[in-house]
Amino acid sequence: MNEELRNIWTQFFNWVMGNGPRPENEVIPPEPPPALPFSQKPTDKFSRFHEATLKERYTQWLELHGLHLFSVIYSGLSVLTCIVIVSLLLATVAELPPFGHERNPANNEVIRRYVQHGGRETGAQNIVAGLILDYRAFDTFGESAVLFTAAVSVLMILGASRRNSLKDSQNPHTDPEGRNFSQRGPPVIRHHLLRKDDAILQGVASLSIPVILMMGCVVVINGHLSPGGGFSGGAILSTALILAANAFGFERVHNFFNERTFIVSSSTALMIYALSKGYSFFTGANHLHSIIPKGTIGDILSAGLILPLNICVGLIVAGTLYGFYALFSEGDM
């Protein structure tokens, strides 16, 4: 029994440390010749074993300059700084008010107002949705705009380099020495590593993608009734798109969701959001009463503007997150 436990622990430890058992049909490459100092391969930069070489270089540097006292002081000071910062942080945490206590500073009259009158004033059953899309809708507008701006920046940078390389490959021009300047910017690697004929992946994807899409739509549309809302529902929708792209290839997704669809849907959603909520920036939000009826609390068509705003945020988030994946993976949407 004890032996088995130790065996399992050794296996788990090996797995965590990354030296698990190798498959039998693996071809073990021949030992590379011993590398000269300072001539590490460039790929080593990304793995964590680089830390060992850094330490080696540090010790070499110390021996070269004879700075042993410096190294002792340096280690002592770093340990001291670490201890001071950790104890300061722990002391601060110990001074924090207890979790969930009713006399906490966070439980002030604002939260009381939201809990008592939130349902009546916003018409939303889900108080969180009423909070972020009615009381603080302008904050959420900023967040959506930030997401959209990030996606558009990535699209500009990665898309521009790809377009340039496409244009240059059609009429390549060389300099007098014969070198080709067709690659402007970082080369975009088109990964065709994704196997388009994976039966298991495609079967599972075709079964689960409709379910995920339905789940995302329910979370978005019921945002004012149940937990969830635009952001989480949009993230769920984007995972369905990413799964579709992985299982069936980017070309299939490109048929119904491409750069143009993304730009049109996201900017339309942002414009609707800005038009419906931007007015409070000019008029002052407090004494302005919405003309849109609140409806009965608990109905789908209730809570005024929260439902369309949720759909807007969901569209932006779904497009942006899928766009990140597609752009970083393919360099194109």
Add this chain to the structure above:
Amino acid sequence: MLTIEWLLLLFLIVCAVAVSISKNLLNSVIIFMSYSLVMAVIWVLLRSPDLAITEAAVGAGVTSVLFFLALRRIGQMGHKDEEEK
């Protein structure tokens, strides 16, 4: 219920430590996924289902996918990719 919470919190700490000491980056990302999943369950127990849905979708889903993508681009996904290059 309290026992489950303590177990989940313990698992959370173990995951957080294992992410940083794991030498294999792929293992790190997978442990990070499980961290997000446990965190989502803890959000439910703390009575904030909104955050739980977001954590499960963004933390365990989209972030991990982007991490996998980054690993593939720097060639740390494993031996299979390097053969096909």
